[in-house]
Amino acid sequence: MASRDIVAYETPWTKVFHVFSAIFVAAYLVWTLLPIFIMFVSSFKDLLAAFQLPAIGDWSGVGVFFDFTPTLKHYQSLFTDNNFKVYMLNSLTAAAGSAVVSVVLGAMAAYSLSRIDFRGKNDLFFGIISTRMAPVVAVMVPLYSIFRSLDLVGTLTGLILAYTTFNLPFAIWMLKGFFDNVPYAIEEAQMVDGATRFQAFRSILPLVAPGIGAFVVLCILFAWNDFLFAAIIGSGGAKTLPVATRELVQPQNIQWGSIMAAGVVTAAPMMLLGLVIRRYMVAGLTMGAVKE
C-alpha cells in the first residue's frame, strides 16, 4: 500500500477516470470469467440444452442459458465409459515425477551455483536457461527421434524425462535466486560446530522450503497443463488429461457435455493449486525477474 498516503487531488478529470476505470474493471471481470462460467455450467447440461440459443439480436432471451435441469451424467461417463481415472493418474505421475526429479537435482545444482564462482559460469547459466525458453515443438523434433530409438515413446518415463527438459533448467534458475538470499555465514557457523558440508547444506533447506514448495507446485502446473509433449511423446501408453480431453473432439460427433466436463476435471485442480501459490505466481511466471 505504498502510495495510499499520497494526497490525491480530485479534479473533474480524475473523477471521470475513476468511473471509467471501475466500469472497465467490471467489464473485464465479466469477460475473463464468462468462458470459465459457461464451461462449468455447460458440463451439467444435457446435449440438447447446450445447443439452445436465443434468436440473433434477441438480448432478452439470454435466460435460455439457465433453462435446463442439471445432470451429472457427463462426469459419470468420463469415468465409466472413458478411462479418465487412468489418464488422471498418468497426468499426476508425469507431473509429480518430473517435479520431484527437477527440484531434487535442481536444488543441488542451484545451491552450488549460488555458492561458487568459476570461469564460464554465466555461459553455463545462460545455456541452462535457454533450454527453458526454447519453443516446445522445436525441442520435440530431436527428442522424439531419440526417444523413438530408445523405445521411450508412449511411456511415462519418457514423458517425465521430456517434462524435465523444461522443469530442470527452470528449477535451477529459480532456486538459485532463493539460495542467493541465504547468507553463507549460516553454513559456516554450522561447519564450525562440526557439521559436514552436506549437513550444512541440509540445514539451510528449511529456510528455502517455502520457495521450493511453491516451485514444486509450479512445475506440476506446467507439466499437468502441457499438451504437445503428451500428445507426441506420450501418445499410446501414457495418455494424460489434456490429450484425452482433446480426443473427445471427433469430426462427426462432438460430445460437448463430456468435453466441458473433461475441461472442468482438467482445469479445476490447477485453479485451486494456483490459489495456494498465488504469492509466488508472478515470480514463477516471469522466471524470477519480477517479484511481488
Add this chain to the structure above:
Amino acid sequence: MTEITALDLSGAHPPATAGQSLFRVREISNNVEARPVSIVSETPVRRNPSPSKIYYFWLMAPAVILLLCISIYPFVWLIVMSLMDVGIADQHWNNFENYIRLAKDARYLSGWVLLLKYSALCMFFQLVIGVFLAIAVNNSRFEKFLITAFLMPMMIAPVVAGLVWYFLYNGTFGWYHWIFQSVGLLGSKSILADPATAMWGIVIVDVWQWTPLITLITLAGLKRVPRDQLEANMVDGASPFRNFVSVTLPNLYPVLLIAIMLRFMDNFRFIDHILVLTGGGPGDATKILPIYLFEVSFKFFKLGRGAAIAFTLLVVTIILGKLLVRIFDQAPASRAHSEEN
C-alpha cells in the same frame, strides 16, 4: 646486551634471528617514538579450509549430466538431423537440401510473417488492456479479490482453453458467436471459418488467457514506484496524468520490457490453443511457423525438414533469450530502488 635479551619477549627466537631483534631495539632507542614489536606472524593461519570447488561440482554434476543427455545431446542431434533425409528406418546425408528448400518454401516464409503478426497483435492488446487494468486495480478496495479472479484463465490448460473457445465460437450454438452476430460484427460464418477473421479468433483467446500476466507484472512494478518522486512532482503542481507520464511510466519501463519479452517468447513456445482452434487453417491463414513445424514433423513425419525449420526457430529464440537475460541483469537496479521505501 642483557637489557636487549630482556626485551626479546617471545624468547622462542632461534639464535639466527637474534641479530634482527638486536637491530630493532637499537632502532627504537634511536627513535624517540617506541613501537611495540609485533609477535603475531603476518599471515593468519586459516581456521577454515578454503571452500573446495570440487565438492560443489559434484553437487552440480547430476543436474548437468542429465541436462547434457536431455537437452544438449538432442540439440546436437537436431543439427545432424537437419542435414539429413530422415526416414523411418534409415537416414542419409542430403547435402544441405533441407535448408535450400526452406528458402524456396512459401509456407515457411509466410509462417514467419504470420508468427510476427500474431505476436505483435497479441502483444499490443495485452499490453494496452493489461497496463490499464493494473492502474485501475492498483490500491482499489477489491484488489486481492480481483487479482485472484484475473489469475483464473492462466491456470487453465491451453488446450482446454482452446476447446472452450472453440465451443463459444461455434457457428450454430456458440454463445460468443451469437454475441458477435447480435452486435453485427460477423455474419453467419464462424470467426474461425473465415480466413479474414481466423487470426483475430486465436488472438482473442491468447489475449483472454495471458493479459492477466501483464497486469500482474505491471502491478508489481506499480508497487515500487518511489513515493517521494510522485509526491515531489505533485507538490510542484503536476496533474495526476502528468504524474503518470513523467514518473510512473519511466519507473515501469524495465518491468514492462520484461513482460514484453516473456510474452513474445511464449508466443513462439505455446501453440496448443491454435492447434485446437484452427490447426493452422482455414487455408494457411493461421499457420504460424511453430504450427507449420508441427505439421511437417508430426503429421507428415518429414523429420529432417522439420529439424531444419526447428533449428532456424531455435536460433532466433536463443538470440531473443540472450536479450532477455541482459534485461534481467539490469532489472535488479529497479528492485534495489524499492527496498528504500
